[in-house]
Amino acid sequence: MKDTGYDEWLDAIEDGSGYYLQSPAGHGSLPPRRVCPYTGSTELTETPLPETGTIETYSVIYVAAPGFADDTPYATAVVTFGPVRLTGIVRGADPEHVETGQTVTVGVEHRKTSDDRVVVFRPA
Numbered sequence: 001m002k003d004t005g006y007d008e009w010l011d012a013i014e015d016g017s018g019y020y021l022q023s024p025a026g027h028g029s030l031p032p033r034r035v036c037p038y039t040g041s042t043e044l045t046e047t048p049l050p051e052t053g054t055i056e057t058y059s060v061i062y063v064a065a066p067g068f069a070d071d072t073p074y075a076t077a078v079v080t081f082g083p084v085r086l087t088g089i090v091r092g093a094d095p096e097h098v099e100t101g102q103t104v105t106v107g108v109e110h111r112k113t114s115d116d117r118v119v120v121f122r123p124a
Helices: 006-014 066-071
Strands: 019-022 045-048 053-061 074-081 084-090 103-110 117-123
Touching: 006 103, 006 117, 053 084, 074 103, 084 103
Parallel strands: 084 117
Antiparallel strands: 019 045, 053 074, 053 103, 074 084, 103 117
8 A cells, every 4th residue: 555645755766856845935844745844835846855965863773673673783864855854774884884974865775574665875
């Protein structure tokens, strides 16, 4: 079953055309959203995500919930891409070497445990 809005957003990232929603005041938010959480505006424009983002914070997971058990160890990060923050899993780097301030790209890959799609970050 597709999660309308979210799955379309994942599709766009996967196709290399990721975006965020921007209000006339310049605030950014992530789909699915119909109203700017800052201004209440319903005039949201799809704006391309920057090509790279910066890791703001992260956690290395050694013992995971059953849905991620086969993925451990992994790093989950919050990454700033322009005016929006995305949360995902860092791949392509040893979890012990992930750092705040690190520049990454965004993509979509599959979890090892369940094969569900997940937002991933890779070192730029």
